[in-house]
Amino acid sequence: MRENDNLKVLFVSVEVAPFAKTGGLADVAGSLPKSLVSMGHDVRIAMPRFQQINTDMKYITDFPVIINNRKETCIVREGEIGFKHDNEDKSVPVYFLDNYHLYDRENIYCYLDDADRFAFLCKAALEMLPKIGFQPDIIHCNDWHTGPLCMLLNEKYKEYPFYKNMKTIFTIHNLEYQGNFSKDVIGLFNVGEDVFIPEKVEFYGTFSFMKAGLVYSDIINTVSETYVKEIQTPQYGEKLEGLLKKRSKDLYGIVNGIDYDVFNPKEDPRIVKNYDVNSIELKKENKFALQKEMGLPVKDMPMIGLISRLSSQKGLNLLMDEIDEIMKNDIQFVLLGAGDEYYETGFKKFREKYPKKMGVYTGFNAPLAQRIYAASDLFLMPSRFEPCGLGQLFSLRYGTIPIVRSTGGLADTVFDVENDSKNGNGFTYTEFSSKDMLKTINRALKFYQTKPSEWKELVKRAMNIDNSWDKSAIKYLELYNKLIKKKR
Structure with a gap:
């Protein structure tokens, strides 16, 4: 050969x-x-x-x-x-x-x-x-x-x-x-x-x-x-x-x-409203539809998505530690995942505590995952370790900006926009700590709320990145x- x-x-x-x-x-x-x-x-x-x-x-x-x-x-x-x-x-x-x-x-x-x-x-x-x-x-x-x-x-x-x-x-x-x-x-x-x-x-x-x-x-x-x-x-x-x-x-x-054929917001049949880099204003229609589906108030506000296997690897204990602080922001949080009963039960309790701010689905639901990628503004991955991670690649494809801990493949694919305004495509932090995670979430939300034109450019840049096979x-x-x- x-x-x-x-x-x-x-x-x-x-x-x-x-x-x-x-x-x-x-x-x-x-x-x-x-x-x-x-x-x-x-x-x-x-x-x-x-x-x-x-x-x-x-x-x-x-x-x-x-x-x-x-x-x-x-x-x-x-x-x-x-x-x-x-x-x-x-x-x-x-x-x-x-x-x-x-x-x-x-x-x-x-x-x-x-x-x-x-x-x-x-x-x-x-x-x-x-x-x-x-x-x-x-x-x-x-x-x-x-x-x-x-x-x-x-x-x-x-x-x-x-x-x-x-x-x-x-x-x-x-x-x-x-x-x-x-x-x-x-x-x-x-x-x-x-x-x-x-x-x-x-x-x-x-x-x-x-x-x-x-x-x-x-x-x-x-x-x-x-x-x-x-x-x-x-x-x-x-x-x-x-x-x-x-x-x-x-x-x-x-x-x-x-797979850019399967994961394509312009043609994806699993999402409510198709859009592309030239029509990102249509992305909001997916947010409004998901809010209805999850029983959340329908309004244009920052939405953070998380789709994950529910295990300690994914840094979910840090998220549970800080969820009350995160919920002090004027946001909505949507989670889809299955795994350890501890996390499934814990997030359901948070859903009960914050019924107008949290949507939680425990189980495997591929079409719902696509609707979350399309609807969210930000996508959270606070992993303890992550060999590659696909969630951040899907989220970038759908113009949803990742917030990640820089480890494994997350470090190789997500770069902080506040460190590199021309090439950055997300928000990152290094230490595996709840405080650093919270600080980075707040930093991302501030960017979203105070820099609308820069945010639009960030979304376009994310969607133009080639992470295809x-x-x-x-x-x-x-x-x-x-x-x-x-x-x-």
Whole structure:
């Protein structure tokens, strides 16, 4: 394989939009392959066929997969992600790996046999390839669920000529989630116990799916340049910083993009009033509609939006500490999220306390998320850490100005307008503290209220920024070509 030849890539991910999604991983897995296909490469996706997936698909093949000395059947069905590029119909083939016992369930995660479920994914994805006649140059593995695929390829499958030249890239979307299981998990993979050592997959007495990917992949990348640096420190390294430092020459950062066809305020069917950079005055119609939907007074006042997984990572404890102070401002605050019961209950109580100023929806609601991006003036992300973050990219696309703590991808994509009036696109702060967050919110509100002409320019600048996947896909292509030439 020569550099710049058409590459063959298998993208393996548990979540892929629009089929199965709990977070940003699905957006990446559903969008990056489209950009690479648009550039002329043969990119296909493998994922579990969960109960919720009811798209059109056709039967391809089936075969047994040995998991812990028992046979499980893998049924391969093929669907696609269709899209248009230069007015031509294109598609990304998606192979749904189906097993009734493992995947016919209401949720994607949080089952006692998750190790079995994702070990099956890793094995089935590899064993499918000769059966469908697809021999990828690169297997692109995403997050901990796919880490053991890198191990299996190197420990077992490269003995066979069909797999010998395949290389792996392993993308860390969030190092906090590692997939650490008991030592018994080795039996799922039919590999020798010699892999269970600190130099390989053993991690404080557990078998670590994440560590398997970090040790055995040819190249590692994560989803922003700042997060690459952060995860090599004790503060953000989740006890893997030593290994990541050791592999620092194989570690890269590429910030995520977003799908500009799907997330486009000019054509988005999920929002009430479409608008673009030349008609930003129409954006207010979305605010008025959301106020009605959320039972808030309909008036033109600053609205702050927050869409997030409700977890400690997202800095929500700081927000709860200061919500009473924030509510002293003449504003409205709208929150959409699901997660820890502590936060769900807490924000519902604040909604009761401030019925004319707060709208709260707990749960997953993608159309509502778009209406919040379109309606809000400001978008809050007070994260403790953020590998990349997509919320700030969506908000910029919709002319909603982000207020963020500068960490990970937030530091790489949001720049304070009061530090750089020509290029700034939001409001930022550095310390993970409620006081700094509150100060920055107040600073943003003052800017909005006292500098209307500068605010309008800020919104236009935000909407004109190119955070599309096309830019990031070029960087991934460069990384793939490096990988092709790399000797392990």
